[in-house]
Amino acid sequence: MTAGRLRGAFEAAASDGRSAFVPYMTAGFPDRRAFMRNAKTLLEAADVLEVGLPFSDPLGDGPTIQRSSETALASGVTTQDVLDMVRDLTAETSTPVVIMSYYNPIYCYEDGGEAGFVQAAKAAGAAGLILPDLPPDEGDTLIQAARDVDLDTVFLVAPTSTEERLKRVTDACRGFIYAVSVTGVTGARDALPADVPDLVRRVKAVSDLPVAVGFGVSGAATAKPVADVADGVVVGSAIVKTAGDGGDVAALAHEIRSACVRDA
Amino acid sequence: MYPMPNDRGRFGMYGGRYVPETLIPALDELTSAYQEARQDPTFNEHVTRVLQEYVGRPSRLSYAENLTRAYGGAHIWLKREDLNHTGAHKINNTVGQVLLAKRMGKTRIIAETGAGQHGVATATAAAMFGLPCVVYMGEEDVRRQALNVFRMRLLGAEVIPVTSGTRTLKDATNEAIRDWVTNVRDTFYVIGSVVGPHPYPMMVRDFQSVIGEETISQFQERTGREMPDAVVACVGGGSNAIGIFAPFAYLDPAKRPRLIGVEAAGHGVETGSHAASISAGKRGVLHGAMMYLMSSNDGQITPAHSVSAGLDYPGVGPEHSYYADEGMAEYVGVDDAEALRAFQHVAEVEGIIPALETSHAFAYVQHLAPELGPDAHIVINLSGRGDKDVNEAMRVLERVGEVSS
Numbered sequence: 137m138t139a140g141r142l143r144g145a146f147e148a149a150a151s152d153g154r155s156a157f158v159p160y161m162t163a164g165f166p167d168r169r170a171f172m173r174n175a176k177t178l179l180e181a182a183d184v185l186e187v188g189l190p191f192s193d194p195l196g197d198g199p200t201i202q203r204s205s206e207t208a209l210a211s212g213v214t215t216q217d218v219l220d221m222v223r224d225l226t227a228e229t230s231t232p233v234v235i236m237s238y239y240n241p242i243y244c245y246e247d248g249g250e251a252g253f254v255q256a257a258k259a260a261g262a263a264g265l266i267l268p269d270l271p272p273d274e275g276d277t278l279i280q281a282a283r284d285v286d287l288d289t290v291f292l293v294a295p296t297s298t299e300e301r302l303k304r305v306t307d308a309c310r311g312f313i314y315a316v317s318v319t320g321v322t323g324a325r326d327a328l329p330a331d332v333p334d335l336v337r338r339v340k341a342v343s344d345l346p347v348a349v350g351f352g353v354s355g356a357a358t359a360k361p362v363a364d365v366a367d368g369v370v371v372g373s374a375i376v377k378t379a380g381d382g383g384d385v386a387a388l389a390h391e392i393r394s395a396c397v398r399d400a
Numbered sequence: 401m402y403p404m405p406n407d408r409g410r411f412g413m414y415g416g417r418y419v420p421e422t423l424i425p426a427l428d429e430l431t432s433a434y435q436e437a438r439q440d441p442t443f444n445e446h447v448t449r450v451l452q453e454y455v456g457r458p459s460r461l462s463y464a465e466n467l468t469r470a471y472g473g474a475h476i477w478l479k480r481e482d483l484n485h486t487g488a489h490k491i492n493n494t495v496g497q498v499l500l501a502k503r504m505g506k507t508r509i510i511a512e513t514g515a516g517q518h519g520v521a522t523a524t525a526a527a528m529f530g531l532p533c534v535v536y537m538g539e540e541d542v543r544r545q546a547l548n549v550f551r552m553r554l555l556g557a558e559v560i561p562v563t564s565g566t567r568t569l570k571d572a573t574n575e576a577i578r579d580w581v582t583n584v585r586d587t588f589y590v591i592g593s594v595v596g597p598h599p600y601p602m603m604v605r606d607f608q609s610v611i612g613e614e615t616i617s618q619f620q621e622r623t624g625r626e627m628p629d630a631v632v633a634c635v636g637g638g639s640n641a642i643g644i645f646a647p648f649a650y651l652d653p654a655k656r657p658r659l660i661g662v663e664a665a666g667h668g669v670e671t672g673s674h675a676a677s678i679s680a681g682k683r684g685v686l687h688g689a690m691m692y693l694m695s696s697n698d699g700q701i702t703p704a705h706s707v708s709a710g711l712d713y714p715g716v717g718p719e720h721s722y723y724a725d726e727g728m729a730e731y732v733g734v735d736d737a738e739a740l741r742a743f744q745h746v747a748e749v750e751g752i753i754p755a756l757e758t759s760h761a762f763a764y765v766q767h768l769a770p771e772l773g774p775d776a777h778i779v780i781n782l783s784g785r786g787d788k789d790v791n792e793a794m795r796v797l798e799r800v801g802e803v804s805s
Binding site: 305318319321 | 416418419421422425426564565570571574577578581582583584585682684685686695697700702
């Protein structure tokens with residue numbers, strides 16, 4: 137039974153006195169073997185692992201994740217490869233894995249379009265999908281397909297979201313809510329905007345799902361203030377960059393996980 | 401004014417808003433500001449006045465006597481968007497959008513550009529109305545269209561070469577969207593074609609429809625006939641084609657002329673190296689809208705190819721996608737070599753150097769005119785002049801040995 141696994145992971149972290157640590161990796165970057173090695177390393181520290189399906193036109197991503205996607209695609213990584221990698225990872229862990237994908241690879245999925253993709257993701261052991269360019273308004277059929285197989289759907293809320301939008305988006309979320317910390321694209325930043333706590337508060341006013349904050353968290357210094365207010369901390373570009381440079385992913389993961397511990 | 405799109409920004413199944421949530425409130429704000437502006441006579445009069453005084457509208461509908469003779473069939477009429485200020489149809493839209501930006505209190509303009517015509521037209525309108533302007537342009541296009549890069553800089557715009565992905569219009573558009581996501585509160589994104597999330601395909605169509613509206617009244621006045629038999633335009637993203645098609649497209653089919661969009665077949669549709677999204681693509685989502693596009697089996701967007709930078713785009717506007725499905729317009733392909741021959745031929749015969757984009761439409765009409773016969777009338781949307789293309793055309797033609805240096 138996998139229902140509620142994502143939500144459960146956030147709740148378990150909370151009862152442990154932590155904000156959940158949600159690292160992101162682009163599947164197949166810098167190459168398949170290194171990706172699998174890094175992903176397994178991250179799973180040791182992560183409460184949820186986010187695996188990105190590389191896309192040719194990632195318009196919500198900054199240069200680091202763009203380049204990682206280009207590299208993965210240039211090396212021939214396919215949608216099926218990503219699903220295979222997810223299956224291999226989930227076979228060895230109870231930590232939930234979510235797939236982040238732009239909409240076109242899902243819509244165009246060869247074996248049955250969006251319904252087929254949702255089933256394949258479920259079969260690979262994924263707990264949910266993060267959909268960065270699909271507002272729920274355009275997601276009726278995908279949401280239904282995901283509900284049918286009990287796969288969680290995670291949509292994004294943004295600092296620009298009105299109360300009405302927050303309600304609309306969070307109603308379509310299952311598992312958790314992904315709050316974007318900045319108006320902008322993904323990428324490591326030195327500091328986050330002062331209004332992150334306010335955004336989290338506004339989201340919590342309309343939903344009781346866990347709220348993970350992403351975009352811009354680059355290390356302990358940026359993770360700490362997020363962890364103090366949010367249920368989860370998503371870290372993408374900083375990890376992808378470290379992986380791409382052949383750096384110490386384990387050390388970075390440990391640093392951020394430690395920063396996610398809340399003061400008693 | 402037109403029955404499409406619906407209130408969710410859909411032309412049939414096409415269009416919509418597939419963008420990061422950050423942009424949804426901005427698109428809502430834009431949609432209501434646009435609708436209010438369109439209902440405000442002051443705004444519409446302002447746009448019309450600028451189009452007359454500054455752009456030089458109405459553009460002529462010229463009878464092409466020499467081409468009519470050379471093609472040996474139907475009468476050929478040219479809608480002279482090449483005679484607009486800045487040399488193409490793009491300015492019709494940028495004037496409208498920049499005036500809307502001013503009205504909304506936005507303080508910064510951004511745009512993407514392929515051939516550079518939309519970038520020049522945006523930089524021009526931004527200069528005219530006193531707003532700073534940033535134009536994203538693929539590095540490959542910066543090379544192909546150096547003259548337009550210089551023009552934009554002369555007009556005070558900042559041109560940012562884009563080095564990601566295919567380094568052409570597709571990636572310039574991604575980069576412009578990323579800028580907009582980041583600076584959404586004070587920035588107005590002027591999209592140059594009938595693509596992007598709702599309301600852009602509708603708004604660009606409306607601003608460009610002046611082409612088709614003028615064509616109808618000019619054609620009736622000149623010929624005493626009600627409608628031409630065929631209207632032909634080149635299609636990349638599809639703004640010039642929608643501009644001339646839309647006023648005809650929703651007419652009673654019995655009354656409607658044949659509307660023919662000519663896509664770039666590049667090295668040939670069978671080679672995979674082309675930009676014929678409708679003729680040889682499939683449905684998908686690119687730059688915020690559902691449309692016909694070119695993608696791999698996995699839904700990765702595949703690079704387009706055309707000798708003309710303005711058609712070098714792997715998608716096509718949602719309204720064209722809808723017209724194609726409904727049979728409201730036909731879409732055909734013309735390859736690089738045919739377009740280059742037409743480019744030279746029209747220059748020699750008619751004394752007009754057409755844009756390489758428009759040359760695709762001429763190449764098709766060369767076959768269509770004899771087929772329709774001498775009683776028929778064909779209107780070609782001469783979307784832009786070819787001055788910007790002479791360097792690239794010289795380079796390509798010299799390589800294939802068709803001109804001597």
